[in-house]
Amino acid sequence: MRARLHFRSLESRILTLFMLLIVVVQVVGLLVIQGGIESNARASIAQELTNGGKVFRRLMEQNAQNLRFGARLLARDTAFVAAIGNNDESDRATIESALANHGRRIKASASMLVSAEREISATTSDVHAAGLKKLVLGMLDQAEASDGANGIGIVNRYPYQVVVMPVKAPIVIGWIVMTFPIDNQVVAEMRNISALQTSIVTHDGKGAWLPVASTLPLPLATALVQHMEAARPAADGAFEAQLEHDRYSARRLELGEDAGQGVSVVLARSFDEAISEYARLERWLLGLTVAGIIVSAAVSVVTAKRIAQPIRELVTVARRLEKGDYKGQIEFVREDEIGTLAHAFDSMRDGIARREQEIRRLAYWDTLTNLPNRAQFVLHLQDSIAEARKHESSVFVLMMDLDRFKHVNDVMGHSFGDALLRQVAGRLQLTLANRRNTSAQVARLGGDEFAVLLPDCSLDLAQMVARALLESLETPLSLDDQMVDIGAGMGIAGYPLHGDDPELLMSLAEVAMYTAKQRTEGAVVYDAAFDQSSAQSLSLLTELRNAIERNEFRLFVQPKISLATGKAVGAEALVRWVHPERGNVFPDQFIPFAEQTGFIRVLTRWMMEQSAMLSQQLASQGIDLKISVNLSTRDLMDQDLPAKFADLLARHQLAPSAFCLEITESAIMDDPVRAQQTLERLHLMGMDLSIDDFGTGYSSLAYLKRLPVNELKIDKSFVLNMEHDTGDAKIVRSTIDLGHNMGLRVVAEGIESEAVWRLLVLMGCDQAQGYFMSRPIPGGDLAKWVTQWQAPEGLGEAAAAPGASVASVAK
Structure with a gap:
């Protein structure tokens, strides 16, 4: 337990921190250096292999030039040319002897003479003649045009450098062919020039590789070929191989093909050789790291003791402060940061005492x-x-x-x-x-x-x-x-x-x-009933949200008829709630709560979306009706409402004139300034605006005349009984005259009898809606209703209603 506490002391932590920092820095440095060495070695080897490839090709070209020069000497030998020109059987032995002797001088593995008829007429090796015949015949035209040609041929899996030189007298009378092996002499020369391990490999038509010459021992050369086959070299032929204890970076270069067989050179460079010169540097660095750790440990011990000892004394003072003892003054004299800390402790003691009183006051x-x-x-x-x-x-x-x-x-x-x-x-x-x-x-x-x-x-x-x-x-x-x-x-x-x-x-x-x-x-x-009401309200709000998600609301409409023509000119959009348990829930049971909680905005968006879809369907059937949608107070306070309507119209490709927005007087008067700003923006979009339930609010006519509205709707409470109540009739007549004088369209709602219709016609009312024409019907049935609707005969005529006095109504 004491050992564990000692390890957790500040002294041990400072020492541990310093040691960890030094070890981490040194290890990271070693890793970075090793990574740099590895990266530099790879880049250097890659460059060596690239240059080696160029050197090998240059070496092959030089060999080809030397061979072509040797073949050219024979092709220009007068006696040899004369023997070919005689085309006599007695000169055949002379030709073959010349081919053999000259081939030995230039170290050719085989020599051949191709006649003017392009047949091999003499050769020092029937095997080479048979194996290289197709390649040689394919090179004759190039040799004649370029005064010589060279290529790569393969005989029995072994590669040869083939030189073809034309014999002219002065026209071409034949071709001399010399073959030279690509063997250990070539790879040894490449090794001396570049210090790269060089291997010549061939493959047959089935893709099997065979090392034929290499500066590496045969087992390693064979292993290198196996790595090359398994590694699937990149586009530039590069691959890596592990040969015994050495890593090699290698690259394969194609030299040529002959009858489906190919020959390549594989250049390899050992990683261990490339980085061997850095090993001494790493050993020096490791030694310096160990020495730095030892020196740092000693310095850390001294520093930790100097810092920790006075802090232990301050810990004793802090514990006294923890117990609430603020009386004793701290006596600690030092001119360094520890002394400053002691002075700060003393000031903190006084500050804590004052702030405790202040905190208690703020807390309560x-x-x-x-x-x-x-x-x-x-x-x-x-x-x-x-x-x-x-x-x-x-x-x-x-x-x-x-x-x-x-x-x-x-x-x-x-x-x-x-x-x-x-x-x-x-x-x-x-x-x-x-x-x-x-x-x-x-x-x-x-x-x-x-x-x-x-x-x-x-x-x-x-x-x-x-x-x-x-x-x-x-x-x-x-x-x-x-x-x-x-x-x-x-x-x-x-x-x-x-x-x-x-x-x-x-x-x-x-x-x-x-x-x-x-x-x-x-x-x-x-009262306990309050909680029950609150729970019911919370439940109703949850059910309303679920109703939107579960598509429980239904769009109903009530047609609006022109009193002058008897034709349907519009419809008011209404909402019905088909509850899975309560059945049909009427608007007056949930609309006031929706307005109170703010859910009315969600419901308004749903109504506008459904009304837009209905308007689009009616337009596709050639039915032009203006759909009226009610807006609440909360809707009018939404400054983004015009932008939402604009997006809706754009999505459904509808004109603003397809809608009429109905607003109650009370909704306008709750915040007249903001309401007017919203209504003006909607009006500028081209939408008709209507004041609903006119006559039941407390609005000022001086304010209403400034609103950009197009329509007044007379509340049904004045219309239902106007044929029997002279007072209601006078109110309706006055409202119609007021609306017309303000240039507004007047709509009466609550028409339930023919007599009321006739009275409204006499008063000059423009449009009407009510049970007499139609009860609210599902939105999907509106098109059928429009085609079947017919106004009763004579209802459009300006005739007095039975039992009613036109004069009394007018007055």
Whole structure:
């Protein structure tokens, strides 16, 4: 155990680190140098092999020139030429003797004479004559044209350099052929010139290789050929081979072919020979490495001891600080970095003591309002519950969230919002101070949320305190010459009425608070039904998301008819939900929730996509109808909405005039500036815009006249009973006149009888929709409905409806 601790000491770590660094640096250096040596050796050998190939070819050319010179001497010998020219049988022995004698002088392995009729007429070797006949006859024309030719021939797997020289008197009367072996003499000469191991190899028609001459011993030459066959050399013929204990880099060069057989030269260079001159350098480097490690170890030991000893003394001081003892001053005098560290420790001791107090304040108090924060509030609530449990009393929690605070922050800025929160905190504290229950505590939980703790309090008293706090916020706040009207929603929960855990009570109070904000009821006491409603809402949102993914929504449409012609001119797109368990779910059961949660944007995109597909199908059948789609408040607040519509129109190749977008008055008035910006961009694209449910909102006509709309839709609540209600009829007539005076198209919805149709015709209404013409039908049935629809006879005529007074309607 002590050995392990000693190894973990700073002293041992410094020593280990230094040693590791030196060893790593030296090893990396060795590896890099070895890699460089290897790389340089490979590059050098590759260059040697390339140059060797050039040297060997040059050597072969020189040999060929020498042989051609020797053959030329015989071809120009007067007696030899005369003997050939006589073409007498008595001169045949003279010719053969001349071929043999001259061949011995120039060390030819065989000599031949080819007659003018291109037949071998004399030879010193029948074997060579038979083996080289085809090659020789193929070289005659080249020899005659170039005053000699040379090539490579193979006889019995052995290569020969063949020289053909024409005999002229003055025309060609024959050809002299001399063959010279490519044997050990050639490879030995190559070895002397280049220091490369040289091997001559041949292969037969089946591709079997045979070494015929080599500067290597026969077993090594045979092994080299086997490596060449197995390695499949690269395009330049390069390959590597391991011969006994040496590595070789080799390259094969083609010399020639004869009757399907080939001859090549294999040049090889030993790696070990190439890098042998660097071995001494590596040994020196290794020695220097060992010496450097020994010296560094000694220096590291001294340095580690000098650093570690004073640090051990500082460790003792740090442990004292760890226990919270900040009183003793550190006495450590040194003029180096260790002394500076000791002085820093002393300063740290004073700083820690001050910051502990500050951290405690920050951990439990809100810096903006100087009120307890959530952590402190939970501790107080926990203590109050424990005290109430002892005395069998009650504790209540009030949680409140300010209304429209985010809007204030966005419009006036965060500094204004912070000042507002400070004023709200002051007003809450003042209100509680004026109450008899002086033990109440207010806290800021975060953002614009506040909480009030009421220990030893009844439910009635808690509700009274809640009302007093809400009333205190009804008076507008004054900040920077700005009057801010702000309210709040408040939830109430208590022990033991609702729970006995602090976090649970705060959670229940929060549920009640959000319920209060939704209902705009001020203060609401928690009820278990709230949680059930929250769970149902969460379940409904999940089901809506699944409905999109599972394609449970269906597109329905309700046709729109021109009252002047009785023809279908458009259709309003509607949505139906075919739930797998609930069956058909009507829009009023899920659309308000979708608008509240923001899911309406997803649903609007689905409606636009389905409506675009329907419009495309109708156009392909020659039916031109304008599809009306409803937009919600959240849709109008989406600044990217025009770009999304443009993409939709481009994908389905539709004109903007194929759609009419319907917006309710309330949706416009929630944020008139942003709504108008979005509507203007849609209008510039060429889309018709309609104000839906006109007459039920609270919009200003002065504002509405600036909107780029094309249509007004009269709400069905005014149309359904207008034949029996003079007041509704007057409203409808006034709305029609208003729309026409503003240059707008007017559409009435909720037409359920012929009498209402006739009244609308008299009033000059442009279009209508309702059950009288058609109930909502699936989108796929719209084309069939259009072809079958016929307006009842006479409905387009401007005749008074039975039982109705035209004059009364007009008035």
